[in-house]
Amino acid sequence: MYGGAFAVPPLNIFSNQQYLMFNFSFNLLPVKRWAVGAAVLAVACSLTACSRYFSDGEAQNANKVVVLTPFPNATAEELATAFTAETGIQVEQVLDSTTKILARLRIEKRNPRGDVWYSGGGCIPFMTAVKEDLLAPYIPKEHSQIPEKRGNLTMRDKSWRWLPLAIVSQGYCYNPQVMPYEKIPKTWDELALPKWKGQIEMWDPADSGTSMLFLAAAIQRYKKPNGDESAG
Known part of the structure; x- marks a missing residue:
């Protein structure tokens, strides 16, 4: 069961900032984690209405990347800080739910406004985005060995439109102060x-x-x- 995602919009070609974000994000996890599982990486053809839109000049700004994510602010900021330290590129975070991010992708399909979608919600939203032609293919050379399937588990989109970072299981928690x-x-x-x-x-x-x-x-x-x- 997938637990997260990452995506990039279609600026006709992949900019340096997009490649660096992908490269860095993959390197956050050791290769052996693929055998254990955990999140989802997606390459988005279009990101959507953010709290702040690009002007034409900003869209090509190689010194900033705009990230849409449903992750808690602390997690998002930790990733952004590490990425900026590694690359020198500033990160603007736009926090929203996975469902709303997918809706934004649809709205701005012909007018992408962002750079990266790093998200949760499992692989279903990304499979949906592939069907709606919202995602662009991308093969990270450092991880081109990722199989399409492992057993009955789909590890990535067959056209490389989304990629997994990890696999997580779902469960519930309880309050021991209320119930033994x-x-x-x-x-x-x-x-x-x-x-x-x-x-x-x-x-x-x-x-x-x-x-x-x-x-x-x-x-x-x-x-x-x-x-x-x-x-x-």
Whole structure:
């Protein structure tokens, strides 16, 4: 289950700043992490309406890169600071949810306004973006050995329009000050019991790609052999 993403808009050709961002981001993870898994890298043909738009001159500014990301500010700033220290290129962060970033990509498909999309929400948003022709292919030479599949797991887009950084598993956490371990639900079915109504919090799947991924996985459980569509 993928947990993040990275993307670049279509400025006809990849600028130096885009290549450096990709190069640096891949180098953040040791090669052996590919065997363990964790996030998603995407190359976006178009980034979307940001809190600040480029002028024509700014769009070609090789000394700044605009990054769209749903990551917490502390995480985004840590990555930006490290990237600037490595390359000398300044980073402007635009924080938004994965779902809203995808919507921005659609809005500005013909008029890209940013440089990089580094995001969460699993690979589903990026597969959707590929179908809608929102992503551009990019093969990082340092990691061109990434396979398209590993077992039944899709590791990257077949046309290199998105690439994985890592694989993560999803679960839930509980407050031990409110409930002891012995009483918490031990299965997803137990978590859905009426007694837990009003006691569970999660991001709105309409805004959060991660929550949507969790919801989709939960629904998939009720396919054969656990149920069918007629069961609701």
